[in-house]
Amino acid sequence: MSGGHRCKASGMTHVEWPAIKQRPCAPATPPVGREEPELGHTHTRAQSGRQAAMALLSCPRRHPSISHLIFFSVYLLFATILPILDGLALGGDGLYREILRDETVLRLKELGKISDGEGYLERTFLSPASIRATDVIISWMKDAGLTTWVDQMGNIHGRFESANSTKDALLIGSHMDTVIDAGMYDGSLGIICAISALKVLKVTGKLQRLTRPVEVIAFSDEEGVRFQTTFLGSAAVAGTLPESILQVSDKSGTTVQDVLKLNSFEATSASLGQVKYSPESVGSYVEVHIEQGPVLEALHYPLGVVKGIAGQTRLKVIVDGSQGHAGTVPMKLRRDPMVAAAELVLTLERLCKEPNKFLTYDEECGCFTEESLAGLVCTVGELLTWPSASNVIPGQVNFTVDIRAMDDKVRETIVTSFSRLVLQKCDDRLVDCAVEHKHAAAATPCDAELTAKLERATRSTLSMMTAAAPGGMPVPVLMSGAGHDAMAMARLTKVGMLFVRCRGGVSHSPEESVIDDDVWAAGLALLNFVDHNAVAES
Ligand code: GLV
Ligand code: MN
Ligand code: MN
Numbered sequence: 001m002s003g004g005h006r007c008k009a010s011g012m013t014h015v016e017w018p019a020i021k022q023r024p025c026a027p028a029t030p031p032v033g034r035e036e037p038e039l040g041h042t043h044t045r046a047q048s049g050r051q052a053a054m055a056l057l058s059c060p061r062r063h064p065s066i067s068h069l070i071f072f073s074v075y076l077l078f079a080t081i082l083p084i085l086d087g088l089a090l091g092g093d094g095l096y097r098e099i100l101r102d103e104t105v106l107r108l109k110e111l112g113k114i115s116d117g118e119g120y121l122e123r124t125f126l127s128p129a130s131i132r133a134t135d136v137i138i139s140w141m142k143d144a145g146l147t148t149w150v151d152q153m154g155n156i157h158g159r160f161e162s163a164n165s166t167k168d169a170l171l172i173g174s175h176m177d178t179v180i181d182a183g184m185y186d187g188s189l190g191i192i193c194a195i196s197a198l199k200v201l202k203v204t205g206k207l208q209r210l211t212r213p214v215e216v217i218a219f220s221d222e223e224g225v226r227f228q229t230t231f232l233g234s235a236a237v238a239g240t241l242p243e244s245i246l247q248v249s250d251k252s253g254t255t256v257q258d259v260l261k262l263n264s265f266e267a268t269s270a271s272l273g274q275v276k277y278s279p280e281s282v283g284s285y286v287e288v289h290i291e292q293g294p295v296l297e298a299l300h301y302p303l304g305v306v307k308g309i310a311g312q313t314r315l316k317v318i319v320d321g322s323q324g325h326a327g328t329v330p331m332k333l334r335r336d337p338m339v340a341a342a343e344l345v346l347t348l349e350r351l352c353k354e355p356n357k358f359l360t361y362d363e364e365c366g367c368f369t370e371e372s373l374a375g376l377v378c379t380v381g382e383l384l385t386w387p388s389a390s391n392v393i394p395g396q397v398n399f400t401v402d403i404r405a406m407d408d409k410v411r412e413t414i415v416t417s418f419s420r421l422v423l424q425k426c427d428d429r430l431v432d433c434a435v436e437h438k439h440a441a442a443a444t445p446c447d448a449e450l451t452a453k454l455e456r457a458t459r460s461t462l463s464m465m466t467a468a469a470p471g472g473m474p475v476p477v478l479m480s481g482a483g484h485d486a487m488a489m490a491r492l493t494k495v496g497m498l499f500v501r502c503r504g505g506v507s508h509s510p511e512e513s514v515i516d517d518d519v520w521a522a523g524l525a526l527l528n529f530v531d532h533n534a535v536a537e538s
Contacts, residue, residue: 095464096200100527101520104196107140108519111176111192112184120510121182125221125232126154126259133176137218140195145202146216152271153236154220154263160198162210168283169213170534171493172197172526175222175233175485183512189500189519190288191218197527201535209536212283219485226250226259228314228400228438234488239276243269251384277492284450285489286529288498288522290514292482294505302518303462303525304476305455306497309487310375311408311443313415315401317344317422320432323387323395337397338385340429345380347421348401351414352378359413372407375481378414400438404481408442444487450496451477457529458498461521482507498525 114136115121116129123129134156141148141158148158156176159169174190194216201207219233227248235241246257246267260267296304321337322329351358355376356367383399401418405411419435426433458475478499486495500522503513 095520095524096527097520099196099199099203100193100523101516103199104192104519104523105516107192107195108184108188111136111188117180120180121178121184122180123176123178123182124180124223124226125177125256126263127226130154130177130220131263134218137176137191137195140192141216144195144199144216145207146195146198151236151275152260152265152267153233153241153275154260154265155233155237155275156218156220157215158195158198158217159213159215160207160210161213162208164536165210165212166283167213167281169215169281170283170530171215171217171285171489172287172530173217173219173234173285173485173489174287174289175219177219177221177223177225177233179223179225179508181510183507183509185290185500185502185512185514186292186507187219187222187289189290189514189522191216193288193519193523193526196523197530200523200527201530206531206535209538210534211536212534214530214534222483222485224314224439227256228316230312230314230439230441230483231485231488232256234485235491236272236275237277238488238490238492239273240488240491241272241275243272246272279492282493284447285486285493285495286450286454286497286526287484287486287489287495288500288526289482289484290502290507290512291478291499291505292480292502292507293478295478296476296499296501297503297505299473299476301473301476302501302521303458304478304499304501305451305458306446306480306486306499307451307477308406308443308445309480309482309484309497310404310406311411312402312404312439312441312483313411313437314439315403315415315418316436316438317341317399317401318434318436319344319397319399319426321395321397322393324393326391326393329393334393335430336393337431338394340426340431340433341383341397341399343425343429344422344433345383345399347425348378348380348418351418351421352376352403355410355414359417361409361413368407368410372410374406375479376403376405376407376410376414377481378403404483406443406479411443441483441487444490444495446486446496447494450494453533454496454498454525454529457532458525461525461528465517465521465524498522498529 111133112121114129114133115123116127123133134150137156138148141156144158146158146160148156150156172194175187176191178186198207198214198216217237221232222230222234224230227250229245229248232241232245247255249255257267265271291304296302319337319341321335321340324334355373359368360366361368379402380399381402383397385394386396387394403411403414422433422435455475480497484497486497489495500514501518506512
């Protein structure tokens with residue numbers, strides 16, 4: 001292991017994964033045309049020569065024989081004449097560091113600066129910053145050799161279709177919107193890694209050999225920050241976005257339709273319909289994303305595959321009381337929505353912290369099983385008061401509720417129980433309450449076959465990049481508590497996800513951080529995956 005460095009967010013020591021592999025120091029004359037389980041299907045003479053050359057260079061005490069020197073000279077000659085074809089200009093060893101790490105990281109930083117906020121990152125659905133980001137992402141897609149367009153929901157598409165490809169496309173994507181005061185990796189990492197992987201295919205001449213169309217999509221909305229309804233972009237592509245979405249409004253009363261029209265989209269049910277892909281036109285969807293949790297870091301492992309994504313429900317609770325003077329209304333006569341809301345927030349916490357005390361479900365044990373409760377989490381992330389002044393008893397308090405669980409039955413039971421308790425407690429406090437259902441998504445399993453392919457691509461990538469697969473352990477398989485566009489896309493096609501370790505497990509925060517070599521590993525694993533599943537052998 002190389003030296004650790006301090007974790008800014010939590011003060012924990014973060015240990016980096018083993019350094020880039022030193023090639024073995026005793027190469028025999030390299031075999032020609034040997035099968036290699038890694039990037040590219042066949043080991044060419046040039047590639048083998050490169051390995052031999054690298055092995056020689058990395059073992060200075062070994063005395064090369066004449067035949068080695070001749071071979072080395074011929075190799076150097078070819079390597080100088082044909083640097084692009086051989087990929088040498090990109091890192092020289094098939095690891096394409098300059099694109100998959102250096103350029104990707106630069107672009108992440110560039111995109112991370114495109115913000116609606118001063119001094120913090122915020123890019124919500126079709127905001128001015130999102131429109132600026134769209135231009136930048138399109139230019140990167142073009143640079144990767146892709147044909148680009150923006151659909152009627154503001155999603156950006158970059159596609160390559162080779163002459164002999166089948167109809168069912170491999171879609172790779174993630175979201176370009178962010179939360180408020182966001183980190184620069186959530187969503188953006190998946191988009192830029194995909195563009196970089198395709199750029200490598202372009203410069204190595206492999207785009208022309210695609211066996212299926214490959215398309216990168218930067219989805220316009222996954223976080224749901226502005227309209228409290230997530231997946232506006234990916235649900236439209238999957239064809240599950242209801243027409244009623246156009247009338248949903250943000251805090252200022254602006255509707256989705258208004259925002260679309262303001263940006264010159266048609267914003268009709270017909271234009272929404274145009275965004276939808278037919279299931280026959282899509283083979284699968286793959287997404288690279290930061291883990292947003294601490295598991296990979298604890299395992300000292302840079303990448304993991306995802307087994308499934310937790311289901312989620314978003315509610316808005318509205319508590320109406322009597323607005324009044326803070327100095328004159330006696331405590332006993334108040335109908336204060338703030339204290340009622342405070343009680344409801346604590347009620348939610350208790351429900352989700354100790355669900356067994358409140359709920360019964362499993363007939364046999366008279367409780368939820370531990371397994372079904374795994375991953376149950378509930379959050380109140382936003383609370384608004386009206387009129388919000390220190391000398392006024394509020395007239396109304398609204399707050400959001402976010403409930404997630406791996407088991408849909410658990411989540412639904414929590415939603416029902418909480419809604420019942422809201423009405424009960426509001427009655428007790430003589431305030432009027434309403435619970436609005438804003439969003440619900442069922443737990444989503446990832447496709448087992450796709451996950452196995454991603455796992456193989458990850459394993460071969462890490463053995464290319466490291467002296468040993470970290471700890472010799474298998475690629476971690478994780479459940480995702482965070483929502484992803486893959487959830488919406490699962491309504492259209494089979495989905496698979498690759499997670500990337502992040503420092504301290506921190507996300508939805510400017511402290512979000514991924515080490516550059518992990519960005520590289522993610523890009524290379526995705527490249528390996530595409531190369532093995534969508535590129536014809538030469
Ligand atoms: C998206 O990041 C979510 O899980 O809310
Ligand atoms: Mn997010
Ligand atoms: Mn995300």
